[in-house]
Amino acid sequence: MDDTESSIKINAKFKSIVDFNLALAIYEKQYFTNIVIHKSDILKPPNTKEDIIQFKYKRATFICKYGLQKVSRSRGIRKTSSLRKNCIFKLVVHLVKYTSGHYLVIHKLDDIHTNHELDEKLFKLLPKQRQLSPSKRQFVEQSLSIKGNKVKIQEVILKTGKMITLKDIHNIGSNLNKPSNNILFNVYQQLKEDNGAIVEIIEENNQLMGIFYQDSNMSHNLKFYPEVLFIDATYKLNNIGMPLFILLVIDSHGQSQIAALWLVKGETYCCVKGCCDILKKHNDINKIKVIIGDKDLADRQALFESFPNANIQICIFHVMCSFRSEITTLKRNITGEDVVTVLTTLQKLVYARSESEYNMLFCTYKFEFATGAKIFRYQLA
Template identity: 25%
Template sequence: MELPEPEPAEMTAPEDHVPHSRDVQAHAASVDAELFETWERFFEYLARYQSDTHQVFRQRTSITAASRNQELATRGDPPVMKLIPTSFDKYYIGFICTYGWSRASRSKEKRKKYFVKSTGCRAQLSATVVWNARALPPAFQVKITNQATIHNHSIGQGVFDNHPGNRRIDDEGVVGFVDELHIAGAKPKLIMQYLMRRTEKDVTLRDVHNLVSKLKEARRGAATVEARLEAVLRAFCSRKRNTATVYVDDAKLEQTITFQTRQMRRFFEAFPEILLVDATHNTNDARYKLFSFMIHDVFGHVRANSHALMENESAECLTDAVSSFKTFNPTWDKIKVIIIDKDFGEMALLRKAFPGARILLCVLHEIKYLRTEMVKKEYGVLDNEKVEDAVDMMLKAKTEDEYTTGLKYLYFVVEGKQTLQEEDAPAPEHPFMHYFHKNWYSCRQMWSSFGRVDIPHLGNNTNNR
């Protein structure tokens, strides 16, 4: 018993809508009508013809009726019967297969192309407004004047249904319901399943993302970014005791925007001892940094306390964020510990703003930075696992003597130097040890356990919560 030949990939994969079989010749049925009273009637027929024959045509070129009449006038005084009525608007429209469309690529060939639509297909169709003397009464009509129906790619129901133009959702009622689903927080996959059941189209996640993006743009309207920002902040501050502050630079451009809810302030009033500070990048199109203050409550949970969108991590922007935080949180002087990243550029600013607090470094970030450095070729560190063991010994050291033991072990692993217990650690010679002393040894009390044994940090060793 012979098994049926499998369908081409483009027949069954909704996402793979581009026909790959470019070495075939697929013949489609020709049109069975030739003349139409108006362009509207022609386009109605073209839509049915494309659906029945599984072809997709796109307009390639056109000539307006006014241009045609002007051309006739330049040839001399044309008879009135030769002038195209303005009701037709177009004199000629040329269509080509959607897979025959080609355009200059703007790609720099740095990333692989997954969807190259053009196959160089030469199938085409054209329609022209002509005088039909046989019509009753004689009149201008739209006539299909040229057609080529041989395609160089496979055609079929699967390819036709999977084409992006045929997957598009045009029903306003369905689109409106999708908008409500998105506002309510529905996931893209749930929206996709609804659209597939409601429209019986092969909708993909990419279609859902594109549709949601258009709906979000429509909700925002044509207002400028500044106008939308003002509207959002005013709506935020309209709620009871929510606060927001906008700081501008000398050019009157927003450099720092801070915001805090009433509930955030209540949590800080109750648990002000531990403050975690972290910055998140690439959260918005304007590339502003999201600078967050977080607190540690009695239940062991970390809660956001205040946020600031900053143009950069300069001293001016950080001063704005800290000033706003202190203004709306009067119990800031009860802060005992502040945990930050090692790459926090303005540590002196925090020390000055919070003189009664001890500043500690995030342990997770320290381990991450050291792992990144030790694998660099210029250091030539061969046994990375032993280096990590030495770092772990220093991290967990309860006294400075234990820390020194871990440091000596690091010297032994990297430089091969053996040091007695009563001897001091040697001077660094290896490039990695120079890096370690420059960046980590001087601040060892901020990340090693022996430097925080007398601090109420509640077990917090990281701000990455």
């Protein structure tokens, strides 16, 4: 670095942000601490000339990792922890123009560390120092992909002199399990090879959010048995940890048949609405009279908007869950015996085989229970 001071000291000059970062990295290793950005005025195009955009900062202030503590407005009920210990170290750089060109210049330097030790062992435990090189990270990812023991993986990395915690290994594993656009795109490409199938993608902000799939048999099922449509999702049971929505219809033999499949990143409004729109585009949905799904609000809102003429219902399982959740001794101010009696009668109502049986049980529920009126108004009115 010609004509440029490489060490961190007052009035030191650097020809580029790369030179400055290199000098800062040397300083960190010498004093066993991390220096972080506190505030800055960043150079931005198009108002900045190309020859000085490389410096990144017009001015910037750096502090120690153990620097200024934030002023808390909480009442101290929840315990929190922080590395900040009000260390007074401060480094200020300005971009200055000289006759020989522009330089980043250290304008101010308070090179004093307070309230913490400058210890090599503690330094190696800091998050920045625990970051793995590409080769070591690849080793950890490959080991986790074949279900390697995390403790053994940690021992191998520690032998290289690099610090790593079990939490770091766990986080790398968690990131491996997250669905990526590449995985979804590969699935999309494979499904496209099925001739005659409808395969479309759902996007949001240029991000691949899901895949809609319907082959000719599925289209046939929905065309001839459209009256009742069942929609539900498996919860991350596949290798890529993504919800798979299965749309079912009931054929003339009372057997369930698949009408479409949705593979999505999450059970969100965006994903469900996108798949519903594709279903409407390629199928006649006017004959769908009833849609039965779960009680998830995001899903239901998308269904209400996409199928305004259909009756959206929840399945028996979620009906009973709702009853059990709302009819309790605390919420209804009734006895435990009353809870059992009411829930038993409601279950009989749900499973009534005919309208006459339902009406009979309904009247029993309404008039025979001493506390029935209050529960009746809430549940069935």
